[in-house]
Amino acid sequence: MDKKRSKITYLMIGGTLCLAAWAASAMPRLTTKPKVLTSTDPVVITEPQQMPIVTVPKARPRIEVVFALDTTGSMSGLIDGAKRKIWSIANFMAQGQPKPEIRIGLVAYRDKGDDYVTRFYDLSDDLDKVFEHLSSFEAGGGGDQPEHVSRALGEAVAKSSWSKDQSVLKQIYLVGDAPPHTDYNDGFDYRTISKQANEAGIHINTIRCGGDYQTQLVWNEISRAASGEYASIDQTGGVIVAASPFDDKLAALNAKLVGTTVGYGRYREEVRSKVSSALAMPKSAQADRAGFFGSKGGAISGEGDILAAPAPAVAAMPAADLPTEMAGMDGKARNEWVDKKKAEREKISTEIKDLNSKRLDYLKAGRKADAFDARVEDTVRKQAKSIGLAY
Numbered sequence: 449m450d451k452k453r454s455k456i457t458y459l460m461i462g463g464t465l466c467l468a469a470w471a472a473s474a475m476p477r478l479t480t481k482p483k484v485l486t487s488t489d490p491v492v493i494t495e496p497q498q499m500p501i502v503t504v505p506k507a508r509p510r511i512e513v514v515f516a517l518d519t520t521g522s523m524s525g526l527i528d529g530a531k532r533k534i535w536s537i538a539n540f541m542a543q544g545q546p547k548p549e550i551r552i553g554l555v556a557y558r559d560k561g562d563d564y565v566t567r568f569y570d571l572s573d574d575l576d577k578v579f580e581h582l583s584s585f586e587a588g589g590g591g592d593q594p595e596h597v598s599r600a601l602g603e604a605v606a607k608s609s610w611s612k613d614q615s616v617l618k619q620i621y622l623v624g625d626a627p628p629h630t631d632y633n634d635g636f637d638y639r640t641i642s643k644q645a646n647e648a649g650i651h652i653n654t655i656r657c658g659g660d661y662q663t664q665l666v667w668n669e670i671s672r673a674a675s676g677e678y679a680s681i682d683q684t685g686g687v688i689v690a691a692s693p694f695d696d697k698l699a700a701l702n703a704k705l706v707g708t709t710v711g712y713g714r715y716r717e718e719v720r721s722k723v724s725s726a727l728a729m730p731k732s733a734q735a736d737r738a739g740f741f742g743s744k745g746g747a748i749s750g751e752g753d754i755l756a757a758p759a760p761a762v763a764a765m766p767a768a769d770l771p772t773e774m775a776g777m778d779g780k781a782r783n784e785w786v787d788k789k790k791a792e793r794e795k796i797s798t799e800i801k802d803l804n805s806k807r808l809d810y811l812k813a814g815r816k817a818d819a820f821d822a823r824v825e826d827t828v829r830k831q832a833k834s835i836g837l838a839y
Contacts, residue, residue: 509837510616511541511828512571514553514608516600518624518657520562520590522683526623526657526820527587529687533821534582535729535736538575540825542743543808544837548617550744552578553608554585557600559629562589565596568603571610574750575740576722590626593660597628598636601652601670605645617835618650620674621824625657625683627666638666642673652676653827655820658683677830679823686819689732694807698735701800703727705738705747708755708793713769715752722748735807742800747793755790759783 519527534552541550553571558564569581604620611618628638645652652674654667664680671678706726711719726737726748741747746756754762754771763779774782815822829839 509544509546509548509832509835510551510611510613511544511548511619511832511837512551512553512608512610512616513541513619513621513828514555514571514604516555516557516604516620516622516624517585518558518595518597518626519556519585519587520558520595520626521587522590522625523657524587525684526687527585529685529820530623531579531583531585532689532730532733533687534579535575535733535740536821537824539736539739539743539804539808540821540839541828542740544832544839546837547743548832548837549573550575553604554578554581555600555604556585557596557624558589559592559595560632561591566600566603568607571608576725576749578749580722580725593626594629595624595626596632596636597622597624597626597666598630598632598638598641599634601638601641601645602636605641605648605650610648610650614649615835616649617828617832617837618648619827619831620645620650620652620676621655621827622652622667622670623655623657623820625660625663627660627662638670639673642670645674650674651827651831653824654678655823656680657685677827679818679827681818681820681823686816687821688814688816688819689730690811690814691732692735692807692810694803694810695731695735698738698800698803698807699731701796701803702734702738702741705741705793705796705800708789708796709747710754710771710773710789711752712754712757712765712771713752716771718750719748719752722750735804738800739804739807742797742804745797755786755793757786759786762786 515530517523517527517530538550538552541548551571551573552575554567554569556564556567558566567585569578572578601620601622604622610616630637642652652670653676654671656663656667656679659680664678668678670676706723709719709723711717726734729737747753754774757765762782765782767775770777770782774785777785817826832839
């Protein structure tokens, strides 16, 4: 029995050894020993993978300005001066670095019993349209000294489409020669409105025309309450239209620039009107307008210029919407024609930029510090620093 048990044990041990030998022969043989790094071996460092860097373009700074202008009879000089200088002011604003986006609104105000109490035009980047509205302002009415200043301020603050972004420079320029009525009890109170403006981040800058003491007191009160600046100017606005050696050339370039504008579709008449208005301005205003668009780009404000339309849209436009010059063109030919016009415009704009810079330098020497436009420019320059905009 013991012999039989021993035999079985030997067989099991032998089988196990055979199985182990077979498994070892089936495994791959190591021909060399694994290398062990020593202190003399070079160390290879693998850099961790990084996400690609995406550069997000920084938003352009923005300026939003509402001019609240007294348009009663005593303000005729200022109104005429503002018409002549609105493009000069816009041209100045456009010179900021980085280049800002600009929107301007208007409130004309008089008093109860006049032809109107207020005329309101909302903030807009269509400065050709802003100029058209301003050109419609005429001085008239008045009588008793106080005017409905509070309603003008109330509409400027509450009705204007101000940006909610606190990084936008928001300004109101209250310009007039008479204090507000305080006896109407119609819900408009300049003190409450000034506080609301300040809470909304809107600077109210006041410009007194003439020498009325009561107006000075109230204008100072309003500007202090709404983080603004107070200034006093001549009754006429002190506006001087200074000529420069560059005006003739810039006026000619303004004509060439607007000549590249091509209206289409339902905008044709509006574009034609803007072109006519741009060519009818006084020479100095044309020079200012040219300088503004040389900095901003384009040739007119607002919509309707086919050069500003996307290429796919131009290619797909119904033939009836196209200008005469593009009649019969296929999509490819349309875009080639537009590209040629864009190149022409860019060449004109480059010439304008150079001349405008020289003109602005020339005009600085004869600048009247207490004029309407100079006061506005000084305040823009000062308050624009808060949004990182330099002049």
